[in-house]
Amino acid sequence: MFKSLIKNSRAKSPWIMHFDCGSCNGCDIEVLACLTPLYDVERFGVVNVGNPKHADVLLVTGTVNHRNKKVLKNLYDQMPEPKAVIAIGACGATGGVFRDAYNVVGGVDKVIPVDVYVPGCPAKPEAIIDGVVEGLKKFQQKVEQAG
Amino acid sequence: MKYVILAFIGLVVAPLAGGLLAGIDRRITARLQSRQGPPIRQALYDVLKLFGKEGLALNKWQIICAWVYLIAAALACTLFFLQSDLLLIFFVQAVGAVFLVMGAMAGRSPYSQVGAQRELIQVLTYEPLLVLVFVCMYLAAGSFNISDILAVESPLLAQLPLAYIVLTYILTIKLRKSPFDFSTSHHGHQELVKGVLTEYSGPYLALTEVAHWYETVLLLGVCALFWTTNWLWMAVLLMATYFLELVIDNTMARMTWRWMLKYVWGIGLAMSVVNLIWLYAG
Numbered sequence: 001m002f003k004s005l006i007k008n009s010r011a012k013s014p015w016i017m018h019f020d021c022g023s024c025n026g027c028d029i030e031v032l033a034c035l036t037p038l039y040d041v042e043r044f045g046v047v048n049v050g051n052p053k054h055a056d057v058l059l060v061t062g063t064v065n066h067r068n069k070k071v072l073k074n075l076y077d078q079m080p081e082p083k084a085v086i087a088i089g090a091c092g093a094t095g096g097v098f099r100d101a102y103n104v105v106g107g108v109d110k111v112i113p114v115d116v117y118v119p120g121c122p123a124k125p126e127a128i129i130d131g132v133v134e135g136l137k138k139f140q141q142k143v144e145q146a147g
Numbered sequence: 148m149k150y151v152i153l154a155f156i157g158l159v160v161a162p163l164a165g166g167l168l169a170g171i172d173r174r175i176t177a178r179l180q181s182r183q184g185p186p187i188r189q190a191l192y193d194v195l196k197l198f199g200k201e202g203l204a205l206n207k208w209q210i211i212c213a214w215v216y217l218i219a220a221a222l223a224c225t226l227f228f229l230q231s232d233l234l235l236i237f238f239v240q241a242v243g244a245v246f247l248v249m250g251a252m253a254g255r256s257p258y259s260q261v262g263a264q265r266e267l268i269q270v271l272t273y274e275p276l277l278v279l280v281f282v283c284m285y286l287a288a289g290s291f292n293i294s295d296i297l298a299v300e301s302p303l304l305a306q307l308p309l310a311y312i313v314l315t316y317i318l319t320i321k322l323r324k325s326p327f328d329f330s331t332s333h334h335g336h337q338e339l340v341k342g343v344l345t346e347y348s349g350p351y352l353a354l355t356e357v358a359h360w361y362e363t364v365l366l367l368g369v370c371a372l373f374w375t376t377n378w379l380w381m382a383v384l385l386m387a388t389y390f391l392e393l394v395i396d397n398t399m400a401r402m403t404w405r406w407m408l409k410y411v412w413g414i415g416l417a418m419s420v421v422n423l424i425w426l427y428a429g
Contacts, residue, residue, distance in 0.1 A: 005195050006195050006196065006198060006199035007199070008192075008195075009191075009192040009193070009195035009196040009199070010196050010199060012186075012189070012192040012196075013189065013192040013193045013195075013196045015193075037180065037181050037182045040177070040182040040183050040184075042173075042177060042182065042183075042184060042185050043177075043182070043183040043184060043185055043186075044185070045185050045186075045189050045192060045193070047193075049341070050340045050341075051340045051341050051345055053203065053345070053346065053347075053348035053349075054341065054348060054352065056196070056200075078203075080200045080201040080202070080203045080348055080349045081200070081201040082200070082201075
């Protein structure tokens with residue numbers, strides 16, 4: 001019974017951490033817009049935490065470059081399991097318009113495994129909320145597969 | 148049998164009530180910010196989820212400290228419902244508060260270190276005032292025993308209005324609400340991340356959260372002792388006090404510890420001493 005309670009609670013309380021991995025701030029503004037009274041993601045139990053040790057879902061915006069790939073990996077490693085990663089925007093998915101630049105590694109999936117890609121330049125807040133919901137389904141599946 | 152039921156209320160019902168209160172708190176706060184807000188059971192979901200997460204601890208001291216904090220808070224709350232001695236409850240909850248700080252100091256993260264120092268200053272600020280409030284209650288009711296305080300014929304609030312105001316200051320500090328929320332900033336993406344709670348994660352964070360619910364119920368219980376003659380008025384007093392806390396939380400900015408120490412000690416000590424003299428002379 002306790003296990004099923006925990007399982008149900010998991011989907012109802014996704015704590016997100018937002019990492020700006022060299023974004024132009026377009027997607028970041030949209031991520032923060034989700035927390036405003038208009039979209040109010042807290043009604044789904046989403047809390048924007050600034051601490052990888054408390055986070056369940058990592059939202060990454062922007063391209064990865066050689067400087068910040070270590071930071072991204074470090075943040076991912078500090079998050080306790082089960083966790084999900086959501087790449088936001090064209091840059092997070094593939095590197096976007098910057099993908100051919102000499103200093104750019106590419107999308108977020110070049111460094112850490114990504115569960116959900118949210119397209120858009122910038123991604124709409126509705127799309128980001130949908131992405132988080134999809135991400136929760138993914139990590140529910142991961143937990144079930146693991147045992 | 149009566150004591151078994153009271154202990155059950157203190158051990159099991161109290162934290163659940165505290166969790167629901169935390170949910171109501173978030174809901175009303177959201178409404179005050181013209182948002183929809185999470186469901187009332189949200190705080191319970193959060194804690195259950197945290198229990199299901201991987202336990203990443205820095206070292207074994209942190210685990211021990213989280214458990215001692217929980218056990219001390221649970222014990223203090225249970226003793227309260229068993230109508231024990233106020234001073235005993237005071238010392239038991241102080242042990243818990245100190246172990247939370249020690250757990251935060253077990254890590255070398257600057258956020259948790261600074262948060263721990265600030266939490267210690269908060270403990271330093273409210274502990275003497277809490278003792279003074281208990282002394283006021285002793286003078287008014289003639290005993291530190293809660294069973295004797297429950298037997299008074301007129302509400303303590305009439306004799307101890309200033310002590311009650313001091314108690315609301317303590318409640319604000321203990322609930323870690325603005326303007327005194329600088330040891331664990333409520334919104335975790337600010338200058339101190341989560342302060343004293345930064346290094347606790349997964350199940351250990353859940354333990355500190357449950358302990359916090361126990362402490363909330365304990366302090367609201369102490370508030371309830373100020374109007375024990377009528378259940379209705381006791382409920383009104385508690386609801387009014389908690390709503391006032393929420394309004395203060397949402398209208399105040401976070402201040403510094405220096406301001407807190409000066410302001411709360413200045414006003415708090417003055418008010419409790421005036422109330423003591425009033426009791427003694429009157």
